[in-house]
Amino acid sequence: MPFYLYESVRESERLPVRFEFFSMAQLTFPAHWHKYIEILYILSGTMEAIVQGEAYGLLEKDILVVNSEDIHMTKTFGQQTEYILLQIPENQLQRYFPDVWPIRFQTVIPQRGEGRQQEPGLILLEMLDLYRKKEEGYLFLFLAKLYELLYCLCRNYTVRHGQEAKMPENRNYQVIAEMTDWLCEHYRDSIGLDEAAARAGYSREYFCRIFKKCTGQTLFEYLQEIRAMKLHEELCSSDESITNLMEKHGITNYKTFLNVFRRLYGDTPCGVRKGMYGSPSLCRK
Secondary structure, three states, rough: OOOOEEEEOOOOOOOOOOEEEEEEEEOEEEEEEOEEEEEEEEEEEEEEEEEOOOEEEOOOOOOOEOOOOOEEEEOOOOOOEEEEEEEOOOOOHHHOOOOOOOEEEEEEEEOOOOOHHHHHHHHHHHHHHHHHHHOOOHHHHHHHHHHHHHHHHHHHEEEOOOOOOOOOOOOHHHHHHEEEEEEEHHOOOOOHHHHHHHOOOOOOOHHHHHHHHOOOOOOOHHHHHHHHHHHHHHHHOOOOOOHHHHHHHOOOOOHHHHHHHHHHOOOHHHHHHHHHOHHHHHOOO
């Protein structure tokens, strides 16, 4: 499996899955993959997603299903977007569906119809209510709803063999997958379009177009966000100066980087560190 960014997923406390509610105005999760089925239910606002190179515009009440090991990115915009996130480990699904594994589900499930079309969304809302209240014994009901959701998806939204389940080999996709693997290893270096295009064996113009289609970002945007994420990780675990961390992670234009960091984390690196430790002395540049 090509390495974009492998996301290590942790299950929610006392649950065999990860279940969370998110509310955010503007945030981008760069292209990544994991061995979980990921389900996002948009409660309000909008979201843009790219899954296996296909772009989807998600509106209120849409459900996005990302199948295990699918490379995907998500982006919210200026308005506040609220959504439910459910991630189910691949090994659980193998246990539930041994006869039809590997199973794949429909990528987008609109919830604006009536009857059966609303069923998955209603189940997720019931799960959210149970999870928020956490009344005694709620785990039994929560798990029952989880199994009901999986049954609903399997019965109505499974993509059978020969359809989306067997995606054709796509040379462009493989080339960009290898490129992002290389970028994640060498993001600290000064990497330009000409070098990246030459490495991919494409012209500059064609590389730009294909990279944007597969990842949802330009090469520059992708590198900036990887660098910001790596720096943020070290802010949480190191008291090294921010200037040193920037140099360490290949950041040369502080003003441009600051805009990216603020968009991702809602504050400056100094502000994030101060919020964690409450000590201005740790914010030295």
